[in-house]
Amino acid sequence: MAEYHMTTPLSDEDVSKLEAGDIVYLNGTIYTARDAAHKRLVDLIEKGEQLPFDLKGSVIYFVGPTPPKPGEPIGSAGPTTSYRMDSYSPILIEHGQKGMIGKGKRNEAVKEACKKYKAVYFGATGGAGALIAKAIKKAEVIAYPELGPEAIRKLEVEEFPVTVINDTHGNDLYEMGRAKYEVKD
């Protein structure tokens, strides 16, 4: 398992060298979106309309943070379970998204899209919301404020720690890790 420090937007070259199990520290801009925001993004794509941010090379973080305390950019901000985004992610990947950050398993369609269009799925530590918030230096709602915690936010991050779960070669850390430690009777 290798360690990388990367800055967004990510290129095909960046993501192609990553393998399941690698640790990556992300820097630069990432965007937040959960179920409701994903649905809206996909609707815009289908209607051929402009998105609230440039998908090309983008990294989307599946998170619904707690409200920030006064003077802080964001509250606690750990990942939410990713499968709820499975029906939307492949379309976004086809249109240029390079990275997703969440927790939990993805379906075959997402893994296929990662291979075909070169994208990766990163896992962040669920329940480490206070720690992860430390890596987020700025946060700004850029679309759908009416969605509250589910609004799209633009985050500036420094050394945001993630682990590669699904790479561009079809590997899945959840399957690999479990196979290694499973004890069969």
Added chain:
Amino acid sequence: MRQIAYDDLVKSVKAMVMHTASHLPEDALAAIEKAYEEEQSEVAKSVLKQILDNAHLASEEDRPLCQDTGLAVYFINVGEDVKVVGGSIRDAINQATEEAYKEGYLRASTCDCFDRHNLKDEVGYNLPAVIHFDIVPGDRIEIEYAAKGGGSENVSRATVLAPAQGKEGIKNFVKQVISDAGPNPCPPIIVGVGIGGTFEVAAKSSKHALFREAGTPNPNPDLDAFEKELKEELNKLGIGAMGMGGTQTVLAVHIEKNPCHIASLPVSVNVQCHSSRHSHITL
């Protein structure tokens, strides 16, 4: 009849709810530390380290441990010889919940189950609280509280087995539920198992089982042995912290059993993530 003032009840519950969001209880912390010591996978160990660092940071800086600050779940035993004056107990609990979630900068996560709109403006901020009342002898009010997140609740399951399936059937069911859950409920987890009763009693028992302190033995020696056996079986799944593969998936298994109908064997599995935020007070 002993009396408790409504405002005192609100104050105590509110303080407990606010504290619980950012302070992982000792039992959970100790169980995670033990898992960290014993884990063999380097990747899983680094995840456990992050979880422990997060817990320390959250309590030092009074930040929510997790962004999913949960639904507020209460088990409340009300003594027959105590009365709350100035308002109802349910109103006091809801008021305390709302104030704690608002003032503590916690997330409001209740929504309509169909159109999914957040209920914070029409019902109240993170309301309604989930409250299970019981009436017991005595003049005290005992309140057990947990902030229960969605990730681990989503993988929980209940069924009714045929009596002949017995312990083996229970074991297989629990194993299937945890295996299917994989990384999703934020392992390492605590597994609450409710056995017997009726369908809903099993489900409620599986939730209540999660309130027992992790690491304490089951008072029933047979159940205690069964808990240990299940824990060992589940850890063979190899899921590991955050599902990245490892030997430490389950911190504890807690079982509660109930008498049941001669024709049925209800079983429910309620999963608790590592962010096991619970507290209790007696008034």
